[in-house]
Amino acid sequence: MALFFRINSRRCLELQKLSSGVGIRSLSDASVDLKKIIADKIPKEQERIKAFRKSHGSKKVGDITVDMMYGGMRGIKGLVWEPSVLDPEEGIRFRGLSIPECQKLLPKATNGTEPLPEGLFWLLLTGDVPKDAQVKAISEEWASRSALPVHVTKALNNFPKTLHPMSQFSAAITILNSESEFVKAYSSGVHKSKYWETTYEDTMNLIAKLPVVAATIYRNIYNDGKGIGSVDAGKDWSFNFSTMLGYDDPDFIELMRLYLTIHADHEGGNVSAHTTHLVGSALSDPYLSFAAGMNGLAGPLHGLANQEVLVWLQKLRGEIGDNPSDEELKNFIWKTLKSGQVVPGYGHAVLRKTDPRYTCQREFALKHLPDDSLFKLVSQVYKVVPPILLETGKVKNPWPNVDAHSGALLQHYGMKEMNYYTVLFGVSRALGVLANLIWARALGLPIERPKSLSTDQLIKSINV
Incomplete structure (x- = not known):
């Protein structure tokens, strides 16, 4: 038993050393020179990754299936990305911080309540929560x-x-x-x-x-x-x-x-x-x-998604009005699904819960425009759509993503140009x-060059 604890203590110490780099959030120092701060962090991060690869470079991090190869490489773990990580249940974390934590910790403008993007950029680059003076710089x-x-x-x-x-x-x-x-x-x-x-x-x-x-x-x-x-x-x-x-x-x-x-x-x-x-x-x-x-x-499958949401909402309003009953809304949604279309703004390739980016926009709307008719409709859709998508038995994630809400907010303030x-x-x-x-x-990451196979090669490799 003593040997077990000594071995695991050494492993814990090793993991602590490997995880002590820029990816771990800390309070930023007082310097406003962002480039110098990064320059100081780079050698430490290079050594951390070098040590990690030396100890664990041959270890597998996942298995690749035929469906993954034909399905747009979805779910394949094959990239190193430093600024953020997307968890299916928790949503996005920026250098370990959730969106609510960023809203709380990142500096804000005078009399403002939302985080300044400059502060997020500092966090993404350094792993540190910046001070007001650093964001101002x-x-x-x-x-x-x-x-x-x-x-x-x-x-x-x-x-x-x-x-x-x-x-x-x-x-x-x-x-x-x-x-x-x-x-x-x-x-x-x-x-x-x-x-x-x-x-x-x-x-x-x-x-x-x-x-x-x-x-x-x-x-x-x-x-x-x-x-x-x-x-x-x-x-x-x-x-x-x-x-x-x-x-x-x-x-x-x-x-x-x-x-x-x-x-x-x-x-x-x-x-x-x-x-x-x-x-x-x-x-x-x-x-x-x-x-x-x-x-x-x-x-249209990426950045145009919020536009697709608004087009669908406009069609909805045209057919059943601004104040439909839940039953009318349900019928419209089923009509959309039975026509072979999707409900835009719902579902995500990775997330398996309501997108935290949707949630913080909803909270903004509740604070600033609770009586906006389009926001009310978006809220009603949020209540009605997930149960219907679950009822189909075909949808892994029935919850809204960021695009389900952002367009409605922009519309409210007069930016109508989708x-x-x-x-x-x-x-x-x-x-x-x-x-x-x-x-x-x-970090000197090399040119990206994954290996591809033809369908014939893939069939042959599976049949061997």
């Missing part, structure tokens, strides 16, 4: 880096209004790569151990510029190209984005702070995250990598995928 730095090159502004202003907002967004990000510090350093022969430094600089520049790009697109398409104003160096990222869009309602600005925080990351397997990582693994710069991710986000919603999603998603890209370069 990020806001100021992003404001100072926000100006667009003349050729990008010119391109944006020359795009036809008929070009989809996401196409404009992706194109502008792509041509911003003319400013890439990573490309300059790589061309000059910088050592690979320094790749992360210019990836960091590109990331900071790109995130700073995204609200200006996105607001210019919005103004050009929906406001006859009227000026977007200027970035206020004394205000936060979300405030500046909101006012450049033309919205100065304090509640809308708070909604943007919440929206840009909760949409920032959802581990590495979703299309936009995985695509950014995949393209970045070829040492494409952050601009090209993120633009590729945005092309994935533009797909085609634009995915751009908002894209601005937010930069925080998570680019934070991970910095760590991918810091």
Whole structure:
């Protein structure tokens, strides 16, 4: 028995040492120099991973089935993603923190109640909960880096209004790569151990510029190209984005702070995250990598989902009105399902409970717009849909995801242009995928190259 305890004590000590890196949340130190903080963490994290791989590199972490291969690799554990982890029961955790914990712990604007996205970015990069001064420093730095090159502004202003907002967004990000510090350093022969430094600089520049790009697109398409104003160096990222869009309602600005925080990351397997990582693994710069991710986000099965929800709700209202009875709503839902369609906004590839991102948006609505007719309808759908989906016997997760609610909130504050919603999603998603890209370069992760098989090879391998 004594031997058993000695062995297990050594194993516990080993695991404690391996888990003592950046992935474990702690309070941030007082420095406002984010790049230096990351530089201090990188050698420790490199050693932690090196030790872990040396001890456990040959161990299996899962089995792959034929259904997984044909089913979009769903459920295959094959990626390392540092900023967040998605648990089927708990939902998303950012460096170990749940969304309610982020809402409680991350710094807020003066008189604000929702977390600032700058604070989440600090957390995603460092694993530490930042102090107010550190978040303020990020806001100021992003404001100072926000100006667009003349050729990008010119391109944006020359795009036809008929070009989809996401196409404009992706194109502008792509041509911003003319400013890439990573490309300059790589061309000059910088050592690979320094790749992360210019990836960091590109990331900071790109995130700073995204609200200006996105607001210019919005103004050009929906406001006859009227000026977007200027970035206020004394205000936060979300405030500046909101006012450049033309919205100065304090509640809308708070909604943007919440929206840009909760949409920032959802581990590495979703299309936009995985695509950014995949393209970045070829040492494409952050601009090209993120633009590729945005092309994935533009797909109707990913970033357009909240738009699909609103289209369905509009059809519902057109057929049974704004105040249907539960029975009328049930009949409409069964009609939707029997026609071979799904109820958009319900279900998730990983989650097996109500998405915490849905819950925090619902709480925001209960606080700020409890009598909004569309919110009331969304709430009624939330009550009626899950039991029906369970009754079909075909649905593993009958609960709503983030997209079931976000569009209703934007509609309430006057942003009716559904085609634009995915751009908002894209601005937010930069925080998570680019934070991970910095760590991918810091850890020297290689180009991604999984092995593929033909159906004939696969059948042969199974029959052997």
